[in-house]
Amino acid sequence: MTAPPIRIEADYLLETASDPRRVAETMAGEQSSGTFVPVPGETPELKARSAARVERLEVLDEPVDAPSLPTTARVATESLRRARVTLSWPIENLGPSLPNLLATVAGNLFELRPLTGLRLLDIRLPQAFAAAYPGPRFGIPGTRRLAGVEGRPLIGTIIKPSVGFGPEETAALVRTLCEGGIDFIKDDELQADGPHCPFEARARAVMRVVNDHAERTGKKVMVAFNLTGEIDEMRKRHDLVRDLGGTCIMASLNSVGLVGMIALARMTELPIHAHRNGWGYLTRHPLLGWSYVAWQKIWRLAGADHMHVNGLDNKFAEDDDSVVTSARTCLTPLFPDKPCLAMPVFSSGQTVRQAPGTFAALGSTDLIVTAGGGIVAHPGGPGEGVAALRQAWEAAVAGIDLNAHARTHPALARALEGAA
Numbered sequence: 001m002t003a004p005p006i007r008i009e010a011d012y013l014l015e016t017a018s019d020p021r022r023v024a025e026t027m028a029g030e031q032s033s034g035t036f037v038p039v040p041g042e043t044p045e046l047k048a049r050s051a052a053r054v055e056r057l058e059v060l061d062e063p064v065d066a067p068s069l070p071t072t073a074r075v076a077t078e079s080l081r082r083a084r085v086t087l088s089w090p091i092e093n094l095g096p097s098l099p100n101l102l103a104t105v106a107g108n109l110f111e112l113r114p115l116t117g118l119r120l121l122d123i124r125l126p127q128a129f130a131a132a133y134p135g136p137r138f139g140i141p142g143t144r145r146l147a148g149v150e151g152r153p154l155i156g157t158i159i160k161p162s163v164g165f166g167p168e169e170t171a172a173l174v175r176t177l178c179e180g181g182i183d184f185i186k187d188d189e190l191q192a193d194g195p196h197c198p199f200e201a202r203a204r205a206v207m208r209v210v211n212d213h214a215e216r217t218g219k220k221v222m223v224a225f226n227l228t229g230e231i232d233e234m235r236k237r238h239d240l241v242r243d244l245g246g247t248c249i250m251a252s253l254n255s256v257g258l259v260g261m262i263a264l265a266r267m268t269e270l271p272i273h274a275h276r277n278g279w280g281y282l283t284r285h286p287l288l289g290w291s292y293v294a295w296q297k298i299w300r301l302a303g304a305d306h307m308h309v310n311g312l313d314n315k316f317a318e319d320d321d322s323v324v325t326s327a328r329t330c331l332t333p334l335f336p337d338k339p340c341l342a343m344p345v346f347s348s349g350q351t352v353r354q355a356p357g358t359f360a361a362l363g364s365t366d367l368i369v370t371a372g373g374g375i376v377a378h379p380g381g382p383g384e385g386v387a388a389l390r391q392a393w394e395a396a397v398a399g400i401d402l403n404a405h406a407r408t409h410p411a412l413a414r415a416l417e418g419a420a
């Protein structure tokens with residue numbers, strides 16, 4: 001990979017009916033030393049020291065029929081154009097600080113009036129950021145070691161129903177899943193510490209089952225307990241999971257926020273399973289918000305070990321190419337001497353059916369598959385659901401056709417017959 005840049009760099013897709021170069025200059029000005037009017041202190045020396053620069057600008061050919069976003073500016077539709085632009089900032093403006101990076105590369109500029117579209121496509125960070133943050137403490141090798149799984153994906157599921165079970169019912173499902181041979185189980189993001197299923201009681205009940213299974217079989221199933229909450233609550237919950245012998249914690253990134261995630265990552269002794277629920281509001285409009293390529297870099301550097309990337313043929317609105325790009329980007333180094341690789345988590349409407357396509361597209365077994373409905377709704381029950389997903393992935397990795405494999409693997413055959 002190429003050496004990290006000296007300045008902070010960000011690539012955007014912008015849309016405007018004004019001159020794209022002038023708009024890019026406005027973005028650079030607003031996000032550094034300038035404002036809507038010249039101010040006396042913004043001397044040439046100060047600008048040389050602190051101003052953001054337009055490094056590259058490429059106006060795209062594609063016609064734009066209507067403004068993508070509303071604005072109070074008068075928009076001459078026939079002048080609408082899109083452009084790719086790269087801005088850069090001196091790191092001295094903010095230092096290697098992720099929270100302040102957000103204000104710089106993803107702050108007020110999304111609402112600048114001349115823009116009728118703005119999407120952050122990618123960011124590149126100077127080396128000082130690598131030194132300032134832990135990155136994933138466990139990543140792929142640490143996760144594999146704790147889960148005892150090498151050379152194949154981690155076969156996982158989500159407790160379903162997402163909410164409604166109390167601690168003992170949750171533990172009973174975990175027992176069935178352990179007996180079925182599961183590698184990984186996660187709480188749903190909707191289940192954290194409600195009075196119906198308090199975190200502590202759930203963790204104790206589940207870990208009793210997990211530890212008992214580990215003593216009998218030697219296999220400790222990795223359970224990602226959703227400890228999302230305030231920072232002191234997360235610390236307490238983390239310590240409880242660790243003390244109970246648990247091997248993973250989970251946090252909802254958009255709920256705990258960047259500062260919560262950084263605090264968690266600085267103190268964790270367990271891998272962090274990062275759930276991206278809410279991602280849709282940051283990305284779904286193609287001319288607004290973030291591309292995952294840019295967004296996931298921030299969370300990996302902050303310390304996420306597992307990053308959700310959706311899944312092929314998912315229940316959401318994202319297409320497969322975008323999912324595969326997201327998964328690959330988690331497996332692409334951030335810095336030459338600090339790769340910060342996170343394990344991509346395929347989740348959302350996943351069943352046995354997506355295994356061959358997922359493996360073919362990713363070309364790696366370094367992933368976690370979590371199939372909630374895809375395992376728990378198996379006609380033979382969750383235990384058989386685990387067996388079916390395992391068999392599907394065995395077939396996928398070995399290059400055996402799923403239906404051919406199903407002829408000698410009844411759990412897979414039943415999964416292929418039904419919805420799951």
Ligand SMILES: O=C(O)[C@H](O)COP(=O)(O)O
Nearest residue numbers: 347348349350371372373
């Ligand atoms: O938290 C998740 O990843 C989702 O709840 C996925 O659930 P599903 O596998 O049933 O779609």
Ligand SMILES: [Mg+2]
Nearest residue numbers: 162188189190
């Ligand atoms: Mg969920």
